[in-house]
Amino acid sequence: MKHVTYADKSLLVGDEAADLLMSYATALGQTGGTDAVTLRAIGVDGNEVEATFLLSPAVVLMVETASTTATEPDNIGAVHYLRERVDALAEPFAPDLAGGHDPADGDETEEE
16 A cells, blocks of 8 residues: 555555556656546545545645555556556657658659
């Protein structure tokens, strides 16, 4: 489990969900995007909560390790979503060659 600190509030979240939240926030910061992500977490009172994080280039987010025996909240859906989004933002954008000429085709005609 890890502490996720956001807006002066710290919540316990499973390792994978916390790490992916940070990776996604980083990717959004690099691309100028925003998104809201809801995770199940354990609040300071020990109760399970749902927390929605607004991720943007200006977000201040910290993830740190925690020593606890508490059971991780189930975030399988959120983990899947975060992984997809991080992977999509990490892929290089391919140029749109539809209707255009790709010099790699090797069929360039030489001008005389």
